[in-house]
Amino acid sequence: MRLAEVVEALEAEVLVGRELLERQAPAAGASDVVSDLLFFGRPGMVLLTGLTRASMIRAAELADVAAVVIVRGKRPEDEAVELARELGMPLLVSPHSLYDCCGRLYVRGLPGPIPACRRAESEEDS
């Protein structure tokens, strides 16, 4: 799904990355815990989160997240917006709840992250 479609599905405001909306996202994941999102396991994912700090943007970049959507209409802190700009990380804000955002993307066919049980298997194989 193109990020432009994610924007439409989530009725999101684009704070950073308006020029990057043709980027493809293979999956989406929901997390409010920084150390959890690091394990999403699919490069290029859309992160749906209620976190608003720069530390979340930093972790998203480490996890190869392709775009961050902050939910519930929450405003990211200024440092988070600046860091997103610096890293070229699209940053969106959706007025909808995390649950609704998950639902809206799921019913449009976007898969989720690699579940922990399958991550363990793929680590054993490699």
Added chain:
Amino acid sequence: MLGGGFFLAGRASGEVKRRLGETGLARELARRVVIATYEAEMNICIHAISGDVCVSVEGKGATVVATDRGPGIADVEQALVPGFSTASEKARELGFGAGMGLTNMQRCADSFKIESEVGCGTTVQMEFRPRPTDSEEKPG
């Protein structure tokens, strides 16, 4: 109530919820008191050395006073900004420290007062009155 630990956190609020159920307070009002009490209790557990939360019911309303002994808050205005938190990384990993505790209290209470002294502690005083948006339904 002892601070610095999460394990017992929430028990006091649970007790408050049970007792409020016996008072016949309107359900929505009781819910707002419970949420605010929980946030006060969590702040004590996360930040303070020890504290007390006192809940009293008067007629159709209630008052909650939370007093703690602890580091206090250096900049109260900043602490009231939604999203601001001084909680540790560990606390955040557990889902605390989102910086919404005081915000939740302000939203739930009909009057909210906070006073703090660095090196001493913090007191939060909240009053709850029936709102037009509360339903008349009593807890079942």
Added chain:
Amino acid sequence: MTVAEAAGALGLEVLTGQPNLGKTITGACVSDLLSYVMGSAKAGNLWITIQVHPNVVGVGELLDLAAIVVADGQDPETATLENARQHGVTIMKSRDTAFVVAGRLYALGVT
């Protein structure tokens, strides 16, 4: 939809609160931030999270949530399960990630 129906439809493993599976689900909340859940989840909601520590039980009980679903195959701590049994809180587990649990519930019409 009741908790039992959701458990069946989503393949959830019921860990505690078996007597309460007839509760009707009023909506759902996905969050790992306890204060967020305290401030916005409604009585009868299903709460989807990866938090496994005992404090989730307090939230479930205080808000009269229908159940807590721990996602991504995470195992609630022993103290969490004991706490839940003591307070009559239903905890279920899913191997799916929070995104997928939420998506499937949403697709079933829970809003």
